[in-house]
Amino acid sequence: xxxxxxxxxxxxxxxxxxxxxxxxxxxxxxxxxxxxxxxxxxxxxxxxxxxxxxxxxxxxxxxxxxxxxxxxxxxxxxxxxxxxxxxxxxxxxxxxxxxxxxxxxxxxxxxxxxxxxxxxxxxxxxxxxxxxxxxxxxxxxxxxxxxxxxxxxxxxxxxxxxxxxxxxxxxxxxxxxxxxxxxxxxxxxxxxxxxxxxxxxxxxxxxxxxxxxxxxxxxxxxxxxxxxxxxxxxxxxxxxxxxxxxxxxxxxxxxx
Amino acid sequence: xxxxxxxxxxxxxxxxxxxxxxxxxxxxxxxxxxxxxxxxxxxxxxxxxxxxxxxxxxxxxxxxxxxxxxxxxxxxxxxxxxxxxxxxxxxxxxxxxxxxxxxxxxxxxxxxxxxxxxxxxxxxxxxxxxxxxxxxxxxxxxxxxxxxxxxxxxxxxxxxxxxxxxxxxxxxxxxxxxxxxxxxxxxxxxxxxxxxxxxxxxxxxxxxxxxxxxxxxxxxxxxxxxxxxxxxxxxxxxxxxxxxxxxxxxxxxxxx
DNA sequence: CTTGACCCTTACGTAAGGTGAGCCCTTAAC
DNA sequence: GTTAAGGGCTCACCTTACGTAAGGGTCAAG
Numbered sequence: 001x002x003x004x005x006x007x008x009x010x011x012x013x014x015x016x017x018x019x020x021x022x023x024x025x026x027x028x029x030x031x032x033x034x035x036x037x038x039x040x041x042x043x044x045x046x047x048x049x050x051x052x053x054x055x056x057x058x059x060x061x062x063x064x065x066x067x068x069x070x071x072x073x074x075x076x077x078x079x080x081x082x083x084x085x086x087x088x089x090x091x092x093x094x095x096x097x098x099x100x101x102x103x104x105x106x107x108x109x110x111x112x113x114x115x116x117x118x119x120x121x122x123x124x125x126x127x128x129x130x131x132x133x134x135x136x137x138x139x140x141x142x143x144x145x146x147x148x149x150x151x152x153x154x155x156x157x158x159x160x161x162x163x164x165x166x167x168x169x170x171x172x173x174x175x176x177x178x179x180x181x182x183x184x185x186x187x188x189x190x191x192x193x194x195x196x197x198x199x200x201x202x203x204x205x206x207x208x209x210x211x212x213x214x215x216x217x218x219x220x221x222x223x224x225x226x227x228x229x230x231x232x233x234x235x236x237x238x239x240x241x242x243x244x245x246x247x248x249x250x251x252x253x254x255x256x
Numbered sequence: 257x258x259x260x261x262x263x264x265x266x267x268x269x270x271x272x273x274x275x276x277x278x279x280x281x282x283x284x285x286x287x288x289x290x291x292x293x294x295x296x297x298x299x300x301x302x303x304x305x306x307x308x309x310x311x312x313x314x315x316x317x318x319x320x321x322x323x324x325x326x327x328x329x330x331x332x333x334x335x336x337x338x339x340x341x342x343x344x345x346x347x348x349x350x351x352x353x354x355x356x357x358x359x360x361x362x363x364x365x366x367x368x369x370x371x372x373x374x375x376x377x378x379x380x381x382x383x384x385x386x387x388x389x390x391x392x393x394x395x396x397x398x399x400x401x402x403x404x405x406x407x408x409x410x411x412x413x414x415x416x417x418x419x420x421x422x423x424x425x426x427x428x429x430x431x432x433x434x435x436x437x438x439x440x441x442x443x444x445x446x447x448x449x450x451x452x453x454x455x456x457x458x459x460x461x462x463x464x465x466x467x468x469x470x471x472x473x474x475x476x477x478x479x480x481x482x483x484x485x486x487x488x489x490x491x492x493x494x495x496x497x498x499x500x501x502x503x504x505x506x507x508x509x510x511x512x
Numbered sequence: 513c514t515t516g517a518c519c520c521t522t523a524c525g526t527a528a529g530g531t532g533a534g535c536c537c538t539t540a541a542c
Numbered sequence: 543g544t545t546a547a548g549g550g551c552t553c554a555c556c557t558t559a560c561g562t563a564a565g566g567g568t569c570a571a572g
Contacts, residue, residue, distance in 0.1 A: 005549080005550080006549090006550075007548095007549070007550085016529075016530080017550090018528090018529060018530065018531085019528075019529065021529095021551090021552090022528070022529065035537095035550095037536070037537055037538090037550075037551080038536090038537095038550075038551055038552090039537085039549090039550060039551080040550085040551090062527070062528090063527080063528075064527090261518080261519080262518090262519075263517095263518070263519085272560075272561080273519090274559090274560060274561065274562085275559075275560065277520090277521090277560095278559070278560065291519095291568095293519075293520075293567070293568055293569090294519075294520055294521085294567090294568095295518090295519060295520080295568080296519085296520090318558070318559090319558080319559070320558095
């Protein structure tokens with residue numbers, strides 16, 4: 001029967017020698033024999049068991065649970081696996097959102113040159129946290145700007161106030177038009193003003209293609225995150241939908 | 257100006273008091289003031305910074321890097337974000353695979369009742385590890401069975417040998433037919449034998465619907481993991497494709 | 513004046529090892 | 543016969559981002 005030293009097992013299995021020591025120590029994987037000098041030697045059986053250990057480790061089980069699972073009959077295993085699957089699905093969903101956040105942040109940064117802290121700050125935060133912020137943000141449009149006022153160091157205070165007022169007015173107008181056709185001329189005309197405001201906040205760099213993408217992206221953002229279109233603490237999904245469509249159309253027809 | 261105690265900040269932001277202490281200690285987030293008695297008090301500015309911290313933490317940055325990022329200009333941030341995105345995409349891809357593995361394992365367990373250690377053992381293992389195993393598994397069909405022989409305690413040794421031989425023969429026959437139509441009668445006839453062998457290994461429990469699903473699932477597995485259809489260390493993707501199609505057809509027409 | 517809710521610091525525990533020191537074993541080369 | 547290399551062993555401290563006391567100070571209300 002074949003005997004393998006720690007180094008050999010490490011090489012075969014890809015785990016470190018230290019890990020093997022650890023697994024031995026916690027009784028997860030004991031060597032088949034010890035030489036007189038205390039050297040560990042593993043057989044085929046142990047390699048097989050190591051495979052199982054790595055399998056469950058890869059699934060995200062902590063070592064203690066791996067140990068349990070390998071000692072338990074199949075029934076428990078099944079339950080453990082299904083539990084693990086649920087946890088995995090959750091984590092994946094969360095990752096999806098984080099990825100979106102990263103993408104949008106990158107987009108914003110690229111098209112802005114300078115970070116204004118206006119938008120991205122409030123994204124990708126976990127439920128309770130945003131919950132808390134929501135309470136403080138009674139009025140979406142004005143408040144977000146006000147909060148980030150400090151960081152808009154490239155704009156004068158007067159300019160900021162002007163923009164806030166304009167933003168507010170535009171927002172209200174658009175909201176009143178929420179049942180119009182998003183591609184209609186009156187809506188699109190209002191979007192010109194909206195676009196100007198946004199540009200003023202973001203600075204006006206980059207190629208026009210990129211600007212189009214950025215503006216359309218902002219529309220998607222409104223759709224993806226209800227906080228952007230909340231009015232008096234109430235989310236407005238159809239308004240978000242309307243805005244997104246209008247902005248996409250605007251980007252397509254005016255900015256390309 | 258508003259002042260917040262640790263407890264209040266914790267409640268607002270959702271982080272623990274301990275974390276705030278830690279962030280203070282490592283200089284990531286210092287309170288605006290300390291009272292005479294040493295009490296920490298945070299202002300709006302600090303809450304804002306905390307939001308940023310949480311944002312990057314959510315993106316998976318270690319605290320040390322968060323600190324760096326918040327001190328660096330935007331340029332570095334952009335690079336960091338894109339780097340992070342790549343890492344994220346990788347992790348997601350890996351998760352996808354693990355999820356598949358879990359699903360298949362669950363399926364196998366459910367349709368088998370008893371775990372045979374034949375298949376699932378060799379799945380979901382990282383590259384280097386499977387690399388090592390691959391070297392030892394010169395002959396896929398026979399070897400995998402031989403290796404798991406010990407655990408097939410419900411089958412006699414003679415029976416196992418018979419099955420191994422049959423499995424081998426069937427596998428070779430199927431391989432020779434790999435350019436035939438997967439739905440042809442000669443292929444499907446051979447699949448009957450294949451199915452018998454598989455059933456013998458797995459035990460024969462469960463509803464026929466489930467058996468159909470399991471058998472088709474095994475076909476998918478052949479397609480998903482080249483190790484199942486390797487011949488002389490060479491992966492055989494078209495053979496895998498052929499097998500998967502043939503088995504899916506078989507499951508659909510004979511097992512439902 | 514006491515009670516209870518806060519706050520502080522200090523310090524140990526956690527998971528899964530990485531890294532290194534100090535020392536022993538075995539083997540091949542000189 | 544010795545020596546150097548390459549393992550191997552144990553012991554023990556380091557890491558991340560906190561959790562969880564322990565032991566003691568502060569502050570407002572009753």
